[in-house]
Amino acid sequence: MSWLAWRQSRAQTMIVLAAVLAVAVAAFASGRSDTTIRLWLSVLAVVVPGLLGAFWGAPLVAGELESGSFRLAWTQDVSRARWLAWRLAVTGLAAMAVAGLASWLVTWWAGPLDRAGLDKFGSFDSRDIVPVGYAAFAFALGVLLGALLRAAVPAIAATLVVFTAARLAFRLLARPALLPPLTWALPLDPSTTGYGSSGFLPLMPPPSLQPAAPDLPNAWVTSIAIVNGKGGALTSGELASACPDIGRGRGGGPAGGSGHVQAPQGVVDAMHDCVARIAATYHEVVTYQPASRYWPLQWEELGVFLAAALLLAAACAWRVRKIG
Amino acid sequence: MPVDNAIEASALGKRYRRRWALADCTLTVPAGQVVGLVGPNGAGKTTLLELAVGLLRPTTGTIRLRRRAGFVAQGAPVYADLSVADHLRMGQGLSARWDARLAWRRVEEAGLDPRQRAGRLSGGQRAQLALTLAVARRPELLVLDEPAANLDPLARHDFLDSVTRAVTASGQGMTVVFSSHLVADLERTCGYLILLAGGQVRLAGQVDTLLAADNHARSLDDLVVSCLREAAR
Numbered sequence A: 001m002s003w004l005a006w007r008q009s010r011a012q013t014m015i016v017l018a019a020v021l022a023v024a025v026a027a028f029a030s031g032r033s034d035t036t037i038r039l040w041l042s043v044l045a046v047v048v049p050g051l052l053g054a055f056w057g058a059p060l061v062a063g064e065l066e067s068g069s070f071r072l073a074w075t076q077d078v079s080r081a082r083w084l085a086w087r088l089a090v091t092g093l094a095a096m097a098v099a100g101l102a103s104w105l106v107t108w109w110a111g112p113l114d115r116a117g118l119d120k121f122g123s124f125d126s127r128d129i130v131p132v133g134y135a136a137f138a139f140a141l142g143v144l145l146g147a148l149l150r151a152a153v154p155a156i157a158a159t160l161v162v163f164t165a166a167r168l169a170f171r172l173l174a175r176p177a178l179l180p181p182l183t184w185a186l187p188l189d190p191s192t193t194g195y196g197s198s199g200f201l202p203l204m205p206p207p208s209l210q211p212a213a214p215d216l217p218n219a220w221v222t223s224i225a226i227v228n229g230k231g232g233a234l235t236s237g238e239l240a241s242a243c244p245d246i247g248r249g250r251g252g253g254p255a256g257g258s259g260h261v262q263a264p265q266g267v268v269d270a271m272h273d274c275v276a277r278i279a280a281t282y283h284e285v286v287t288y289q290p291a292s293r294y295w296p297l298q299w300e301e302l303g304v305f306l307a308a309a310l311l312l313a314a315a316c317a318w319r320v321r322k323i324g
Numbered sequence B: 001m002p003v004d005n006a007i008e009a010s011a012l013g014k015r016y017r018r019r020w021a022l023a024d025c026t027l028t029v030p031a032g033q034v035v036g037l038v039g040p041n042g043a044g045k046t047t048l049l050e051l052a053v054g055l056l057r058p059t060t061g062t063i064r065l066r067r068r069a070g071f072v073a074q075g076a077p078v079y080a081d082l083s084v085a086d087h088l089r090m091g092q093g094l095s096a097r098w099d100a101r102l103a104w105r106r107v108e109e110a111g112l113d114p115r116q117r118a119g120r121l122s123g124g125q126r127a128q129l130a131l132t133l134a135v136a137r138r139p140e141l142l143v144l145d146e147p148a149a150n151l152d153p154l155a156r157h158d159f160l161d162s163v164t165r166a167v168t169a170s171g172q173g174m175t176v177v178f179s180s181h182l183v184a185d186l187e188r189t190c191g192y193l194i195l196l197a198g199g200q201v202r203l204a205g206q207v208d209t210l211l212a213a214d215n216h217a218r219s220l221d222d223l224v225v226s227c228l229r230e231a232a233r
Helices: A002-030 A035-067 A080-115 A120-126 A130-149 A152-178 A236-242 A265-279 A291-322 B045-052 B084-094 B100-109 B123-135 B153-170 B183-189 B207-213 B220-232
Strands: A182-187 A193-196 A208-211 A220-228 A282-289 B005-016 B019-030 B034-038 B060-065 B069-072 B141-144 B175-180 B192-197 B200-206
Touching (some): A002 B084, A035 A080, A035 A130, A080 A120, A080 A130, A120 A130, A130 A152, A236 A265, A282 A291, B005 B045, B005 B175, B019 B175, B019 B192, B019 B200, B034 B045, B034 B153, B034 B183, B045 B060, B100 B123, B100 B153, B123 B153, B141 B153, B153 B183
Parallel strands (some): B034 B175, B069 B141
Antiparallel strands (some): A182 A282, A193 A208, B005 B060
């Protein structure tokens, strides 16, 4: 069975491995200088687990059901369970290896940036060990959806949708709570606090005071809040009453900012006074995961996705046993 | 005297969603014979055979296989991307009693190119490959589901010949169950007949005995047709 399992995934594994190696050669040849390659590497490492899950996982059982070859494979001396175990192991490990290789390339590229204390968490999803967990999860998900839907093409689409949803949900809801974040209270600095809004366009929050990012090398800052002594957040009403002129069609960058367009000195002074008035009762609270949490978070996320992959694989075994 | 059966089914039923493909079917397939399973399209032949080899699970009743079976499914499915030689390698890996020499000899006799991808074989060649995979496992029971249905007359003739030769070569009384909706296919090869219609067994027995018992029937074809007419009433 080991031979058949490898024979059936040999061609696809070789093709994808060759493609990833070609990207690796291009990356090494450019010596980390070509930012276009860096961008493509990151995209590759992010999308590879989902694509492998969809295009390798979904047809694994569904393709056999569609072509009828399961009638050949499942009537030999090897049980369905063994057949599935071998196929899951061989193709699943190949998917994990490819994802690991892509991830290793991103990690290699990011090495100097990490040492400079830049945004290590910014590429958390596409480097080190978590992509291997994503690949295992996406693959098992693909196999299960294929076995449930009994048709490869709908299963491919469903895998991409469900995997993306699961990843996003985990990224937004679960990862920040995997380890209780640290908080850091510090006074509001009138010379580095600006006014405006930030965020995705469709979900633009109303303009508010924007303290500059604190100096926490390689940390993952999950939120920056402005609160008073009792823990109450600064409301837009309070802000408006403390600084009635704020945001009235005039620029409001941080007082010490070095933007391309320097606001008139009067605006800068007004902003500084405003923040100073607020700072009398309010301070800044930064919620973050320090750089030292990077590896614990990587391991925990890997563990969660690998455990989910094993559960999905068990569901595949149950489903395949029930077919017929 | 204990009866030696290859397959025993009791009150067997299989429902697909709302339709019963097979209902309350009780039958035995005697060992050591070439058994023809005949019936019109939709009679439940494929369902019965797939229940026997464990591809389907019964909705009601039981079916017991008393022999280690080799199976050729309807349409003789193979892996289009794998070569003929790959298939033999696969058979070896998946079988507990693989006879590699027999497999290679059969491939040669059927004139198959070992390097040819199975997806490019003709229907007759594909059926021969599928039969080789089943026979080389040295089964005690060979289950063939409409193996000749889509073959041209020459390929069908060669295929049935191959089955007969495989039975002779096995020497130790291999049982063969062979389904078809063409009585002519069975007449040449089968000693025992089971007639299935509407998910029920209508007739079962030695061909000779069945013909002798029915004094109106001049041929197996007549017998089957008159029995089906009766069942339709």
